[in-house]
Amino acid sequence: MLKKLLKDKLAFLSLFILVTLYLIAIFADFVSPYHYDDEDIMYSWAPPMRIHFFDSSQKRIGPYIYKYQFEVNKYYQRRYYENKKEIYPLRFFVRGFKYKLLGLWESNIHLFGVEGSRIYIFGGDLKGRDIFSRLVYGARISLSIGLIGVTISFIIGMIVGGVSGYFGGRVDNILMRLVEMMMMVPSFYLMLALRASFPPEMSSTQVYLLIVVILSLIGWASIARVIRGMAISLRENEFILSAKAIGLSNVKIILRHILPHTFSYALVAIFLSVPSYIIGEAALSLLGLGIQEPQPSWGNMFSSAQTIVDIQLYPWILIPGFFILLVTICFNILGDTLRDILDPKRRIL
Amino acid sequence: MELLRTENIKKYFKIKKRTVKALDGVDISIYEKLTTGLVGESGCGKTTLAKAILGFYSIDSGKIYFKGEEINLRNKEKFIRRNIQIVFQNPYLSFDPRYTMFSTLYETLNVWEGVSKDKAIKIIEERLEEVELDKDTLYHYPHQLSGGQLQRFSLLRALINKPRLVVLDEPTSNLDISTTFTILKLLNSLQRSYSLSYLFISHNLNIVKKVSSYVFVMYGGKIVEAGLTERVYNNPMHPYTKLLISAASYKLKDVRYWGEEVGGCVFRNYCCQKRKVCYNEPSKLQVEQGHWVYCHLIQYMIK
Numbered sequence: 174m175l176k177k178l179l180k181d182k183l184a185f186l187s188l189f190i191l192v193t194l195y196l197i198a199i200f201a202d203f204v205s206p207y208h209y210d211d212e213d214i215m216y217s218w219a220p221p222m223r224i225h226f227f228d229s230s231q232k233r234i235g236p237y238i239y240k241y242q243f244e245v246n247k248y249y250q251r252r253y254y255e256n257k258k259e260i261y262p263l264r265f266f267v268r269g270f271k272y273k274l275l276g277l278w279e280s281n282i283h284l285f286g287v288e289g290s291r292i293y294i295f296g297g298d299l300k301g302r303d304i305f306s307r308l309v310y311g312a313r314i315s316l317s318i319g320l321i322g323v324t325i326s327f328i329i330g331m332i333v334g335g336v337s338g339y340f341g342g343r344v345d346n347i348l349m350r351l352v353e354m355m356m357m358v359p360s361f362y363l364m365l366a367l368r369a370s371f372p373p374e375m376s377s378t379q380v381y382l383l384i385v386v387i388l389s390l391i392g393w394a395s396i397a398r399v400i401r402g403m404a405i406s407l408r409e410n411e412f413i414l415s416a417k418a419i420g421l422s423n424v425k426i427i428l429r430h431i432l433p434h435t436f437s438y439a440l441v442a443i444f445l446s447v448p449s450y451i452i453g454e455a456a457l458s459l460l461g462l463g464i465q466e467p468q469p470s471w472g473n474m475f476s477s478a479q480t481i482v483d484i485q486l487y488p489w490i491l492i493p494g495f496f497i498l499l500v501t502i503c504f505n506i507l508g509d510t511l512r513d514i515l516d517p518k519r520r521i522l
Numbered sequence: 523m524e525l526l527r528t529e530n531i532k533k534y535f536k537i538k539k540r541t542v543k544a545l546d547g548v549d550i551s552i553y554e555k556l557t558t559g560l561v562g563e564s565g566c567g568k569t570t571l572a573k574a575i576l577g578f579y580s581i582d583s584g585k586i587y588f589k590g591e592e593i594n595l596r597n598k599e600k601f602i603r604r605n606i607q608i609v610f611q612n613p614y615l616s617f618d619p620r621y622t623m624f625s626t627l628y629e630t631l632n633v634w635e636g637v638s639k640d641k642a643i644k645i646i647e648e649r650l651e652e653v654e655l656d657k658d659t660l661y662h663y664p665h666q667l668s669g670g671q672l673q674r675f676s677l678l679r680a681l682i683n684k685p686r687l688v689v690l691d692e693p694t695s696n697l698d699i700s701t702t703f704t705i706l707k708l709l710n711s712l713q714r715s716y717s718l719s720y721l722f723i724s725h726n727l728n729i730v731k732k733v734s735s736y737v738f739v740m741y742g743g744k745i746v747e748a749g750l751t752e753r754v755y756n757n758p759m760h761p762y763t764k765l766l767i768s769a770a771s772y773k774l775k776d777v778r779y780w781g782e783e784v785g786g787c788v789f790r791n792y793c794c795q796k797r798k799v800c801y802n803e804p805s806k807l808q809v810e811q812g813h814w815v816y817c818h819l820i821q822y823m824i825k
Contacts, residue, residue, distance in 0.1 A: 420603030
C-alpha cells in the first residue's frame with residue numbers, strides 16, 4: 174500500500190511535506206532560533222528579512238543579513254530599513270536559548286541564527302516576536318490536535334458504531350438517537366457551547382486538552398454512523414455466525430472480527446478528517462476561545478489577521494493561514510489517494 | 523436415546539406487512555450417536571431450524587430440549603455453545619479472511635479455557651490428522667485454501683471443543699462429488715470416534731439417504747414426513763416426499779413454497795390428489811413402525 178502511495182507523485186509530495194512539518198514540530202526547539210515568548214520591542218511588526226548572498230560589489234560572501242533599523246514617519250508608524258553598514262552572517266548550528274531536546278537532552282544548539290542581532294525570516298508580530306519561531310512552536314499544537322482528536326473520536330465512533338451495528342435492536346436504537354442528537358446541532362455552535370461550559374481561565378495545557386476533547390466529541394457521531402452500517406452488513410456474514418457458534422464473547426467478536434474489517438474505511442476517513450480538527454482549532458482561536466497567548470498555535474496566530482488594515486500593512490501575518498491551507502490540502506490529497514488505492518471500485522465513502 | 527427434541531417451535535418473520543412462517547410447528551428428534559437428516563427445498567426453513575436450535579434466532583413459541591433440559595432460554599447460551607456446533611454451507615465465507623487458520627482455531631480453543639500457544643499447537647496438530655489435513659495449511663489464510671480443505675477446517679473448528687451435536691448445514695453443497703465423498707467418509711469416522719450426533723441438513727436426497735438413519739422431510743416450514751431413512755425412502759407416503767424421491771408420479775412442476783398464507787395442508791395447492799379435508803390442519807399419523815406422515819390422504823390409503 175505504501176509503495177503504491179509513493180508511486181503517486183502528488184501523494185508522495187503531500188506525504189513528504191507532512192512528514193517534514195511533523196518533524197519540524199517535534200524538533201521545534203532546535204529548528205526555531207528563538208523561544209516563542211521571546212519578544213524584542215525593537216522588532217514590532219518587522220517585515221520578513223531578506224537573506225543576502227552577494228554584497229554591493231557582487232562578491233559572494235555567503236548568506237548574511239543587514240541589521241534592521243526603523244524610523245518613525247509622520248503617522249507614528251515604524252518604517253524598517255536595512256542598515257547596510259552592519260552585516261551579520263547567517264550561521265548554522267549556533268548557540269541560543271537553552272532547551273531540552275525531546276524533553277531528554279539539554280542543549281542550546283539551534284539550526285540557524287545570527288550572533289549579535291536577530292533574524293526574523295517571516296517577520297515579527299505586534300510584540301516583536303519572531304513569527305517563524307512561533308509558527309514552528311505552533312505546529313506542535315496545530316498538527317497534534319488533528320491526530321489526537323481524530324484518534325479519540327475514531328475510538329469512540331468505532332466502538333459505538335460497532336456495538337450499535339452488531340447488537341442491533343434496542344441498543345442500536347438508543348445509540349443512534351444519541352448520534353442523531355449530536356449531529357442535529359450545527360457543529361460550530363456545539364463547539365462554542367461546549368467551550369462556554371468550561372471556565373475561561375485555564376492553563377494552556379488544560380485549554381489544549383479541552384479543545385482536543387471538544388473537537389473529538391463533535392467528530393465521533395458521523396464516524397459511528399458509517400461504522401454501524403458496515404457492522405450491520407458484516408454481522409450477517411457466516412464467519413461472524415461461526416465465531417458466535419463457537420461461543421466467542423460479543424466483545425471479542427466486535428474487536429476481532431467486525432472492527433478490523435472497517436479499518437480500510439477508517440484509515441481513509443482519518444486522513445480526510447484531520448484537517449477539520451486543525452480548522453476547528455483555528456476557528457476557536459479566531460474567536461479567542463482556543464489556545465491562549467503567549468502559547469502559539471496556527472489558529473491564534475492567524476487570528477491576528479482579522480482586520481483589513483493589519484493585512485494591508487503587515488501582510489506576513491497571513492503566513493500561518495498559508496500553512497493551515499497547506500496541511501489541509503496535503504491531508505486531503507493523501508486521503509483521496511489512499512481511497513483510490515484501497516478501493517478502486519469506490520465502494521466505501 | 524433422544525439427544526435433542528423440538529416441540530412445536532414456531533418462528534415467523536415479519537417482512538413489511540407480510541408474515542412469513544419460516545417454522546410453523548416443527549417437531550423433530552435427534553438421536554444420540556446417529557445422523558438425522560433434514561431434507562427440503564430451498565426456503566423451506568431448514569436453515570432457520572438450525573439457527574433456532576443454535577439460539578441465533580429467538581423462537582416465537584415452542585420448546586427445545588437437549589437431553590431433557592430446555593435450552594431456548596437466555597441463560598442457556600453457554601450450554602448450547604458447549605454442546606452444539608454448526609458447520610456452514612459455504613466454507614469460503616465461514617472463516618474471517620483476516621486471520622490464519624491457526625489463529626482462528628487458537629481462538630476457538632481459548633474460548634472455554636486458557637491454553638498456551640505451544641499447547642495449542644500440539645493439540646491442533648494432533649487433531650489436524652483426524653481431519654486429514656496437512657500441517658502446512660495451518661498457517662494459510664482462508665483464500666489460499668481449497669473448498670474441501672476449508673470445510674475440513676470448519677469441521678475441525680466445530681469439533682475442537684468436543685460438542686455432542688453438530689449441525690451440518692448443507693456441508694457438501696459447495697463441493698465437487700469426489701470431495702463430497704471424502705468429507706462424508708470423514709464425517710462418518712469422526713462420528714464413530716467421538717460418538718457424535720449429527721443433524722444433516724441437505725437438499726440432496728441421495729446424500730441424506732447415504733448418511734442418515736432418521737430423516738425429516740420439510741415443506742413450507744412444516745415437517746411433512748418423518749421416520750427411519752429406509753422406510754421413508756422405500757415407502758414415501760406424503761405426496762411431496764413422493765415428488766422429491768421420484769418425480770415420475772407427478773408432473774415436473776415448480777412446487778416451491780413462497781411463504782404465502784395457505785391454511786391447512788401447506789402442500790395442498792400443488793397436490794394433485796387434493797380433497798376437501800386438505801383445508802384442515804393435518805395431524806401426525808403413523809404409517810408403520812418408525813414412519814410418520816402429516817397427510818390427510820393417508821387415512822384413505824390405509825383404509
